[in-house]
Amino acid sequence: MRIRTTAATATVVGALALSVLAAPSAQADSRYGDIAITKVTVNGGKNVVIGTSAVKKFSVTVQAKDNSGIESAMIYLRGPAFGTLTPNDTRCSGNTCTAKFIVDPKVDLYYSNDIAGTWYVDAWVTANDGDFVWTQKAKSFKFQRASRLxxxxxxxxxxxxxxxxxxxxxxxxxxxxxxxxGYGSQSVKLQFLKKGAKAYTTVKTVKAASNGTLKTTVKASVDGSWRYSFAGTATTPAVSAVGDFVDVK
Known part of the structure; x- marks a missing residue:
């Protein structure tokens, strides 16, 4: 599997590319017969977050309906900077087709941060009677750079x-x-959990320096835990620090 990030590779690669290029009228939504895609789920409904070394495995499921049943599917993903991702395996059972993806950041990301952001699922599903549906941008999701705080x-x-x-x-x-x-110039919330309480409350918002560092002051009043919490962006997931408990004498 590879994520392609150059204009020259904007076209889908491998066997999937041949199938897609051969498809008649591969537009935003083309179909033949009564087949229809009913639901698309990426990574169980969660964003796809990738760090610097750990291999990420996730699945994309495409559900479709046709009177004759579903025979096969071709599923691939595309995002910013001409990024494309092809599955390692795609299988259909009943009306559900599942594509499995494996991403190794040191092999598949092509040394590019530009591909982080909003990605889309493109799906071609074929029924047992030959009906087909080809849908671009059948589902959007976030492909993000892992964060820590x-x-x-x-x-x-x-x-x-x-x-x-x-x-x-x-x-x-x-x-x-x-x-x-460091992820600089981002707004981060300073939160406090009073000893015995069940939920953090926001005390103030702090702007990170250009190198991502955070610093602020507060008056100590009662025992409790302090943490920073970041809401996330399109390219970076939300994250909260593990609370630091302070004993107030």
């Missing part, structure tokens, strides 16, 4: 009413260097 509240312990300094760093995977780099 740290926090440290000091001093610990702290006297009641004294200043507490809360630092941290927001980072995300860089698919060009295979390291985590």
């Amino acid at each position: 740290s926090v440290n509240a000091a001093p610990e312990p702290v006297k009641k009413g004294k200043t507490l300094t809360v630092t941290g760093k927001l980072e995300r995977a860089n698919w060009e260097t295979f390291k985590y780099h």
Whole structure:
């Protein structure tokens, strides 16, 4: 499997490419007969998040209906910067076809961060009686660079009413260097969980520096945990730091 990121490879590759290019009128939605795609699910409904080293496995399921039953499907994914992703295996059972994808960031991402963002599923489904449906952008999903967030509240312990300094760093995977780099100029929430409480509350919003570092101050009042929480963007998933508990004397 490869994700293609150059204009020269905007056309789908491999055996799937031959099938798609041979398809008559491969437009936004072409069909022959009464067949129809009824549902498309990517990664169980979750965004596809990829880091710097771990291999990511996920599936795309396409459900369709036809009076004669479903015979086969060709499913591939495409995104920004001419990125395309072909499945390692596609099988149909009943009215559901499942395509399995395996992405190794050090092999399949072509050293490019530009392919992160909104991706789409293109699907060609064929029925037992020869009916077919070809749908581009049958489903959208986010293909994202993994994120991580740290926090440290000091001093610990702290006297009641004294200043507490809360630092941290927001980072995300860089698919060009295979390291985590600071994600700068992003708005991050500082949240507090009072000892004995069940949910964090937002205290203030902090802007990350250009290198992703975070720093702010608050007045210590009661025991509890402090954390930073990032809402995420189209290219980067939401993430919350593990809370740092502070004992207030």
